[in-house]
Amino acid sequence: MTMPLPAGSTIGIIGGGQLARMLALAAARLGFKTAVLEPQENCPAAQVANVHIQTAYDDKEGLEKLSQLSDVITYEFENIDVSALEKLSSDIDVYPSAQALRISQDRLVEKTFLQKSGLNTAPYRDIDNAQTLESALQEFGERGILKTRRFGYDGKGQIRFSGKPDDMLPAEAIEAFEGAPAILEGFVEFTCEISVIASRGQDGNVSCFEPAENIHKNGILFSSTVPSSVSEATKQNAIDEATRLIQALDYVGTLGLEFFVMPDGSLIANEFAPRVHNSGHWTEAACSVSQFEQHIRCCIGWPLAKQHRHSDCVMENLLGHDIEKLVTLAGDPNIVLHNYGKAEAREGRKMGHFTQLATRK
Template identity: 50%
Template sequence: MPDKQPLAANSTIGILGGGQLARMLSLAAAPLGYKTCIYCPEDNGPALDVSHSNIVGAYDDEAKLKAFAATVDVITYEFENIPAATIAYLDGLVKVHPNLKSLQTSQDRLVEKDYLNKVGTQTAPYANVASAQDLDVAIIQLGLPAILKTRTMGYDGKGQVMIKTSADVAEAYKLIENNVYGDCILEGFIDFDLEISVIIARDIAGNVAIFEPSENDHKNHILDVSTIPANVAPFIKEQAAALATDIIKGLDYVGTMGVELFVSSTADNPLIVNEIAPRVHNSGHWTQDACYISQFEQHIRAITNMPLGSTLRHSNVVMKNLIGDDVMQAADYAKQPNAHIHLYGKLDIKPGRKMGHINLLYPLGQLNEQK
C-alpha cells in the first residue's frame, strides 16, 4: 500500500475473528469497495455469512495463516485475545493494524495499567498477584473493597472476583489457584458516579477523529445500555477526548479504539481510565445509526489509508444490547419507528450471549429517558 494512497478498491481486508464485530466490519467495508476474508477457528461465526471469503483454521496454524496472508492486502482483528505470536507472524507477511504493541498492551491488565499511567492518565490503584500471599499483602496496601482479576483472557465479568470483605478472600484464592493463564491483578475500588467510553480512531498519517462519549450502564458485568449524549459536563467530554488521544498516539495505533472511563466526583481526578480495547467496541454501536460515519467504517478507513470521516452526530440515541433471550424482543422493537435493529445471526441463544442490539433514535435535543 503506497504511503499516501488509499488501498485500491476491490482489495481484500483480512479479519482475524469471526464474531459480530467482524461481521459489522465486513458490512462497513463493502460500500467502500473492499472485500473481506475472515480467518477464525469456527466454521459458523456470524461474520462468515457476510464476508467475501473465509479460512477456518487455528490461530497457530502457520500453513493456513500463510495462505490467509497471501489472499489479503491488509489485516486487522476483531478482538484482543488473538495470540500475539499470530500477529507477529502475519505482520511479517502483510501489514497488520492495530500493531503488535497495541495488542500486547491491552492483553495484559498489568501491562495496560502501567502504560496508562506512563502516558499520564489515572487508573485505579493496582498490584500484581502471583500467589495467595501476594493477595494478602495487596489487600493491606489497597484496602477493601477491591477486585481480583486475571491479568489476561477475562472479559464481560469473566475471570474476576469482587472482594468486599475478608469473607470473600477464600473465593479469590480459588481464582489464583485455578488461573491457568498466569498471574492476577488486584484493583482498588473506585467510587464513581457513572461510566463513559470514548470511541477514537487514528489513521496511518496520525490524524485522529473522536466520537463523543457514551454513558454506559451494565447488567451482570455486561454492557446493557449506552446513552448519547452522556450526562456529563462539557469539560468532562473534552478531558476524556484528550486522554483518549494521548493513549492512542502513544501506541502509534491505527484503527478504531474504545477507551472506558469512570467519572467520579470524589476522586482527585474526575476521570479514571478503566481499560482500553484495541478494536471497534460495543459501546460504539450507536454510531451505526446516529452518526454520518460509524465506528466500523471509521476503522476500515483508518487501516486502508482513506481519509477519516466525520464523527458528527445527527440524532440522540439509546443503544440497547440484546443479551440471551432479549433477542426475542426484536420483533416488538421493530414496531417502533425509531428503532434500528442489528441481529448477529447467532444460531444458539445462551444466557449472557450478545445476540444483537437496537439503536433507538431521537431528534437532537430530545431523548426518551426510559431505557
C-alpha cells in the same frame, strides 16, 4: 505513509463474530472485500464476507492463507497470539499493530502504559501468590478486585473482595486462578462509566466520537447512552485522554477506551480494547459515519471521516432470547436494529443490538 489501497482490495479479519460482521458490511459499502479467519462454521462474519478461512485463530496455514488473500489485515478481538501477529506483520500491514495488541492483553502492562501516557488508573498491584495478595488487600483496606492479567472479558476471571466475612481467603482466590498471573485493583467509587471510541488514520490524524455513558449488568455491557450525563469539561477531557493514548500507542485503527467518572468529574481510565467496541455500536445509527467505517478507513489508508452525530440515542444489547423482541422493536419508528445472524440464542450471548433514536416531531 502508504498509499490508499485500491477499491476491490481485500481486508483480512481475524475472528468472525459480530464485530467482524459489522466491519465486513462497512467494507462492502466502500467497495472493499473481506476474508475472515474463524474456526466456527457459518459464523456471523462469514455470512457477509467474501472468503471464510475456517481454521483456528493461531493455525499457521490458515494465517498464511489469510495473508496471501488479503491486502491488509486486522482483527476483531484481542485474544490473539501476539507472536503469530508479529510474524504476519513481516509480510503484510497489520492494523492495529502487534505492539498495541500486546499491551492490551496484559492488565499489568496496560495499566502501566496508561499511567505512563498520563492517564489516571485505579491503584493496582501485581499479584504472584497468596502473600502478595494478602498484603495488597491490606493496603487497599481489604477491598478490591482480583483479575487475571490475561484473557478476561465480560467480567470473566474476576474475584471481588468487599472487606466482608464471606470474601474468599487470599489462598483460595489464588487457587481458583490456578496460578494465572493476576493483579489486584483497588475499588473506585465512581459515579458512572463512559467510553470513548477513537480512531487514528495512517496519516496520524485522530477522530473521536463523543463519550457514551455505559451501564453494565453481570459484567456485560447493557446499554450506551449519548449524550452522556457528564459535564462538557469531562467529555472533552475524556476525548483528550483517548487522543493521548492512541497517539502514545502509535496506533492505526479504532479502539474503545473505558473510563470511570469520579464524583468530582475526574476520570479513571479502566481499560482499552484494540478494536471496534460494543459501546460504539450506537455510531452506526446516530452518526454520519460508524466506528466500523472509521476502522476500515484506517486499514485501507483513507482519511478518517469527521463524523457528526445527528441524533441522541440509547443502544441496548440483545442477549440470548432477547433477540426474539426484534420483530416487536421493528415496529418502533425510532429504532435501528442489528441482528448478528447467530443461529443459537444461548443465555448471555450477544445476539444483536438496537439503537433507540430520540423521538422526532
